[in-house]
Amino acid sequence: MYKIFLSLSLLLLSACTTVQPWDKDLLAKPSMALVPSEIDNALDEHIYFSKEASMGGQGVGGGGCGCN
Amino acid sequence: MLLLFNPVYADYPTAPKFQLPTNQGVIDISQLQGKVIYIDFWASWCRPCKNSFPWMIAMKEKFKDLPFEIIAINLDKDKKLADEFIASQNINFPVAFDPQANVATLYGMEGMPSSFLIDPDGKLRIRYTGFWNKSKNEKEKAIYNLLNKIKP
Numbered sequence: 001m002y003k004i005f006l007s008l009s010l011l012l013l014s015a016c017t018t019v020q021p022w023d024k025d026l027l028a029k030p031s032m033a034l035v036p037s038e039i040d041n042a043l044d045e046h047i048y049f050s051k052e053a054s055m056g057g058q059g060v061g062g063g064g065c066g067c068n
Numbered sequence: 069m070l071l072l073f074n075p076v077y078a079d080y081p082t083a084p085k086f087q088l089p090t091n092q093g094v095i096d097i098s099q100l101q102g103k104v105i106y107i108d109f110w111a112s113w114c115r116p117c118k119n120s121f122p123w124m125i126a127m128k129e130k131f132k133d134l135p136f137e138i139i140a141i142n143l144d145k146d147k148k149l150a151d152e153f154i155a156s157q158n159i160n161f162p163v164a165f166d167p168q169a170n171v172a173t174l175y176g177m178e179g180m181p182s183s184f185l186i187d188p189d190g191k192l193r194i195r196y197t198g199f200w201n202k203s204k205n206e207k208e209k210a211i212y213n214l215l216n217k218i219k220p
Binding site for chain 1: 109111113114115143144145169172173177178179180182
């Protein structure tokens with residue numbers, strides 16, 4: 001049972017592959033951005049920092065960009 | 069975080085040869101032997117790629133009387149998107165189409181855009197990943213240095 005699980009996981013992990021730079025066209029679409037509006041998000045982050053002294057937990061910097 | 073740097077090739081490998089279609093026929097890079105060639109892989113969905121076109125157009129114009137060629141290789145899967153962008157620019161160099169990314173795979177790249185500087189002997193000199201305003205002068209100098217190596 002354990003061996004079946006192990007071999008199945010190894011098989012599935014072989015599907016992990018690097019995405020080539022030229023295949024990132026869908027990632028570059030605005031609908032794929034991690035935050036809907038970057039400027040609003042930056043303002044929200046500042047408000048949270050000012051009110052709560054908290055940082056982070058928002059989108060990843062530069063995330064979703066298909067170029068790099 | 070992706071580490072982006074511009075490696076100077078240590079042993080100057082031979083640049084892979086290719087033939088690709090353009091809107092004006094087929095381009096064969098082996099016919100450009102003896103010139104300094106700047107190859108740029110780009111796509112219409114990549115904003116830094118689009119931002120690099122004014123600089124490339126300016127470089128081609130600046131060195132137009134010298135043996136310098138630029139080939140922009142488009143990697144869009146939908147050619148219509150590429151043609152739309154091409155129509156919006158005054159491009160003064162050939163734009164080739166490589167939707168299957170065959171040539172892109174041959175050259176190898178880390179991100180978009182990727183540019184390659186090839187010397188007159190057909191050897192790869194420098195690979196540039198990304199398009200950065202701060203490295204425009206450095207790239208121009210690299211092109212100029214290679215052009216100086218060509219005997220008149």
